[in-house]
Amino acid sequence: MDGKDFSPEIRACTDCPIKHRAVCSTCGPAEFLRLERTKFYRSFDAGQPVVWAGDRLEFVGSVVSGVATIGQAMEDGRTQMVGLLFPSDFIGRPGRAIAQYDVTAVSGLTLCCFRRSQFEQLIKDVPRIGQRLLEMTLTELDAARDWMVILGRKTAREKTASFLLAIARRHATLQHGGNCNTAVVDLPLTRELVANYLGLSLETVSRTITALKKDGIIKLEKSRSIVIPDVAALMVEAGDDVDGGVLG
């Protein structure tokens, strides 16, 4: 319920950068008109909370730009990240008034929001929106389960490699168009947040990245800008099947 209340200039849905992937991606012109009447934008500065676990959340929305984290804190201060939100990802849950997790803006963040009650009605009126949300939620569930394998069974090195690959899959600037075996990753997170995601200490993350660098698996341009000269080699480090596919 914090965050800046001013809206960026209202944008037409047809110009929206996330229209092909977001929850609204199956909408037609008539439905966009309805969305445009009820949607509103919210922006958050880096570090600002979008909502705390346990608070009421009266809106749902899509990330238009920026990155946010979904996390949970234990009383003694331990924290675990349980999701990472990139543009087109969805925040909030229809049918639930109380947030289950902390959501925090990592970088500057802009959301395209709807009042929860209105969105619930929207789902009833426009089944394809509900279908799209189901599709997205099933994908999220698979991602969460993949993450459970990483958290439960992988070593620090495998965890770190897996993380770099996951970011690469969503964010990478691919080089060498041909085989696409080289990638450049700009980490949106600090070492501490990466550790938080991987269930490690930040020191271990730092050491592991250094080790991967020493072994020639990655190169650091800056501490947040990482070159992967051989994606397949990194996949081996991640302990995944290297089933031929590059950046899955």
Place this chain on the structure above:
Amino acid sequence: MDGKDFSPEIRACTDCPIKHRAVCSTCGPAEFLRLERTKFYRSFDAGQPVVWAGDRLEFVGSVVSGVATIGQAMEDGRTQMVGLLFPSDFIGRPGRAIAQYDVTAVSGLTLCCFRRSQFEQLIKDVPRIGQRLLEMTLTELDAARDWMVILGRKTAREKTASFLLAIARRHATLQHGGNCNTAVVDLPLTRELVANYLGLSLETVSRTITALKKDGIIKLEKSRSIVIPDVAALMVEAGDDVDGGVLG
């Protein structure tokens, strides 16, 4: 694609033990008629695979009775359980032909199934089924995220306590009707499978259960039958907020 092909006696949906919680719980009499025309039952013995990751899965379905696990294996043999399926839980994903995870029957298992193609049509025709599936999937996603916290940040003792509580929440025979602070849990899983769920070794699970017993937090009737004399005390061990609520 294994499993016994004979069906148990076909059951009327109105007599079905899971009709109040399963994906069909929002259906009316007319919709039940349609389900009854297309549904079929499948049974699996304890230990049998329902489907392997990577295999085609041409049906979706609900657990009618028994328990199944969702898991993933790494090439070197490490495995991590990513879900536990009890009666009324849903298996399979509309829109996906290839299973993402291994599903295995833990005890004798009976599923109420639909051909995937037919179920996809069903969702289009009957929006409330899709809505119910969305609801269930969102709940699963929250459960998966809670599990990520357990896997990433909790100690062996906290993990074990959390697991016992989770089973208690779904399975417990409550005693002392008044305050409901005592519960009896019948573990559906071996120590090995519990370890698999918690991202631990089976030895650590065994030691931790012994330790909890020595500390009076739990009592063992048999190795699979566990008495929780004071649920609140176990919640403290789990490292969760003991926000008053008993068995959430």
Place this chain on the structure above:
DNA sequence: CGGGGGGTTGATCTCCTTCAATCAACGTGG
């Protein structure tokens, strides 16, 4: 009686955490 699955317990080792110091980059105000 033998065999096997499930469970417990012990000894050792190792990977990761913890605590701590140091460093690099960056901005700010004197």
Place this chain on the structure above:
DNA sequence: CCACGTTGATTGAAGGAGATCAACCCCCCG
């Protein structure tokens, strides 16, 4: 322009939680 404080990152040393290897027990069943 340079001291400084701050934030993020790296590196080192020590300790511990849990894995691993291995023995043993218990109970059921053939």
